Amino acid sequence: xxxxxxxxxxxxxxxxxxxxxxxxxxxxxxxxxxxxxxxxxxxxxxxxxxxxxxxxxxxxxxxxxxxxxxxxxxxxxxxxxxxxxxxxxxxxxxxxxxxxxxxxxxxxxxxxxxxxxxxxxxxxxxxxxxxxxxxxxxxxxxxxxxxxxxxxxxxxxxxxxxxxxxxxxxxxxxxxxxxxxxxxxxxxxxxxxxxxxxxxxxxxxxxxxxxxxxxxxxxxxxxxxxxxxxxxxxxxxxxxxxxxxxxxxxxxxxxxxxxxxxxxxxxxxxxxxxxxxxxxxxxxxxxxxxxxxxxxxxxxxxxxxxxxxxxxxxxxxxxxx
Amino acid sequence: xxxxxxxxxxxxxxxxxxxxxxxxxxxxxxxxxxxxxxxxxxxxxxxxxxxxxxxxxxxxxxxxxxxxxxxxxxxxxxxxxxxxxxxxxxxxxxxxxxxxxxxxxxxxxxxxxxxxxxxxxxxxxxxxxxxxxxxxxxxxxxxxxxxxxxxxxxxxxxxxxxxxxxxxxxxxxxxxxxxxxxxxxxxxxxxxxxxxxxxxxxxxxxxxxxxxxxxxxxxxxxxxxxxxxxxxxxxxxxxxxxxxxxxxxxxxxxxxxxxxxxxxxxxxxxxxxxxxxxxxxxxxx
Numbered sequence: 192x193x194x195x196x197x198x199x200x201x202x203x204x205x206x207x208x209x210x211x212x213x214x215x216x217x218x219x220x221x222x223x224x225x226x227x228x229x230x231x232x233x234x235x236x237x238x239x240x241x242x243x244x245x246x247x248x249x250x251x252x253x254x255x256x257x258x259x260x261x262x263x264x265x266x267x268x269x270x271x272x273x274x275x276x277x278x279x280x281x282x283x284x285x286x287x288x289x290x291x292x293x294x295x296x297x298x299x300x301x302x303x304x305x306x307x308x309x310x311x312x313x314x315x316x317x318x319x320x321x322x323x324x325x326x327x328x329x330x331x332x333x334x335x336x337x338x339x340x341x342x343x344x345x346x347x348x349x350x351x352x353x354x355x356x357x358x359x360x361x362x363x364x365x366x367x368x369x370x371x372x373x374x375x376x377x378x379x380x381x382x383x384x385x386x387x388x389x390x391x392x393x394x395x396x397x398x399x400x401x402x403x404x405x406x407x408x409x410x411x412x413x414x415x416x417x418x419x420x421x422x423x424x425x426x427x428x429x430x431x432x433x434x435x436x437x438x439x440x441x442x443x444x445x446x447x448x449x450x451x452x453x454x455x456x457x458x459x460x461x462x463x464x465x466x467x468x469x470x471x472x473x474x475x476x477x478x479x480x481x482x483x484x485x486x487x488x489x490x491x492x493x494x495x496x497x498x499x500x501x502x503x504x505x506x507x508x509x510x511x512x
Numbered sequence: 513x514x515x516x517x518x519x520x521x522x523x524x525x526x527x528x529x530x531x532x533x534x535x536x537x538x539x540x541x542x543x544x545x546x547x548x549x550x551x552x553x554x555x556x557x558x559x560x561x562x563x564x565x566x567x568x569x570x571x572x573x574x575x576x577x578x579x580x581x582x583x584x585x586x587x588x589x590x591x592x593x594x595x596x597x598x599x600x601x602x603x604x605x606x607x608x609x610x611x612x613x614x615x616x617x618x619x620x621x622x623x624x625x626x627x628x629x630x631x632x633x634x635x636x637x638x639x640x641x642x643x644x645x646x647x648x649x650x651x652x653x654x655x656x657x658x659x660x661x662x663x664x665x666x667x668x669x670x671x672x673x674x675x676x677x678x679x680x681x682x683x684x685x686x687x688x689x690x691x692x693x694x695x696x697x698x699x700x701x702x703x704x705x706x707x708x709x710x711x712x713x714x715x716x717x718x719x720x721x722x723x724x725x726x727x728x729x730x731x732x733x734x735x736x737x738x739x740x741x742x743x744x745x746x747x748x749x750x751x752x753x754x755x756x757x758x759x760x761x762x763x764x765x766x767x768x769x770x771x772x773x774x775x776x777x778x779x780x781x782x783x784x785x786x787x788x789x790x791x792x793x794x795x796x797x
């Protein structure tokens with residue numbers, strides 16, 4: 192476990208890297224808000240182009256951004272399908288009957304069985320699943336001789352398509368922007384920036400510094416804990432725990448044999464950490480000097496001014512149109 | 513039988529994307545009976561990686577390891593059962609905290625044997641035997657393993673492995689963090705087990721006294737390579753000490769000091785305190 196990287200920071204040289212964590216966070220929030228204010232197809236397109244522009248100028252690899260989008264793929268597909276199927280305002284675009292009959296039912300089952308057996312050998316499994324589902328739907332829509340078992344009507348309206356488009360675009364923009372932030376900012380800087388931005392909350396008795404301290408300690412200990420988990424797994428494996436196999440009951444025992452030492456070691460470690468911090472005169476809530484100091488440059492001012500103009504523009508456009 | 517290493521290498525991915533070669537081209541053969549081996553080397557020299565191979569916890573990236581007739585190598589068949597090997601070769605990790613998790617010492621000791629298919633009844637019987645073997649008594653069996661002292665935890669973790677009745681026992685720095693008396697008692701315990709059962713015992717250690725006073729064979733790892741495999745009393749030549757950053761065992765540094773004071777060399781290196789005493793009486797006084 193020596194190759195653990197926390198966050199997904201990738202070193203680089205572009206203006207994104209010269210920016211202050213605070214201005215990056217602020218710009219992110221403003222741009223996200225803009226993505227929700229925009230409600231016209233062409234304006235949304237402009238928004239997408241803007242994000243693409245940031246990507247290109249920022250010199251970040253597109254593959255990493257796509258990798259960041261992958262976890263939300265399922266969510267995107269869900270919202271897309273639901274929007275398409277259940278919104279029924281606007282003009283009717285397309286309608287068809289999905290019919291399950293005595294003859295196409297076995298064909299459908301055969302397709303599913305075929306998919307189950309062949310999915311192991313296909314490289315893009317998700318795409319294959321989508322293709323299979325689409326194939327079944329096409330079958331139900333076009334070929335239904337024999338006695339009808341059940342039938343339902345599918346209607347797609349223009350508003351559904353537009354709504355699906357907007358939701359997808361917004362999600363993609365939000366995820367892409369936050370990926371840009373995490374790719375170009377070290378977790379420690381991000382944490383420091385967050386702390387500074389949350390400082391005004393001290394008026395309502397929320398101590399941003401403590402929250403930031405908790406986050407940074409948690410980040411620091413992720414690799415340590417992973418390393419420890421690995422060692423415990425080895426120690427238990429040498430006592431005959433087979434983490435790869437076993438029935439459900441065995442699995443529970445395996446997890447317990449891993450978690451109990453994890454907890455005990457973590458508690459001990461936190462105790463020791465608290466002592467070490469106190470030994471170096473750390474007092475919660477007392478002002479501290481910093482090793483890393485955030486610097487606000489002219490780039491930051493420029494970017495903030497720019498995104499504020501974008502926001503104002505989008506508000507104006509929404510009010511006018 | 514026993515364990516055979518053939519040209520074994522193993523590396524870890526480092527953060528920069530490079531490969532850190534933990535062990536390189538290790539060739540060694542270990543019998544299943546009659547050996548008391550110490551494995552020494554600086555931190556990061558690959559000792560732990562090597563013993564994890566012996567326990568089939570990791571498989572070699574190049575070369576092969578043969579454990580009791582089962583050959584492990586890269587790209588071997590997936591249906592090779594590794595678990596029985598882990599019963600035959602018992603590995604005690606350095607920190608007992610990594611292994612203790614049950615509510616009572618008894619449950620923790622029988623955890624290993626039960627995993628290897630020993631009935632609960634037999635496992636409890638074994639637990640009662642091994643707890644005495646490691647120098648604790650049966651009252652400990654009902655206690656929580658987390659309320660024990662460091663030395664007691666260590667003993668319980670060793671008992672947990674002994675109860676599996678392995679053919680070869682491997683201990684990763686068993687005496688670290690113990691006081692001298694506790695250390696000696698534990699080492700005497702291993703020696704006792706070794707004499708009673710004739711099982712091979714392998715001890716990773718930084719303590720040269722352990723090497724000199726207990727071992728019948730010593731393996732030295734230096735930067736991932738096996739540089740010495742032989743008798744302990746031939747290991748401590750001036751050249752070896754310099755090359756591999758070794759300490760002198762107490763007995764030999766005493767000999768050196770005496771030789772310097774009396775400006776006279778002893779005819780042979782002593783193997784025990786009595787031996788040194790006799791040599792000093794005969795040759796120096």
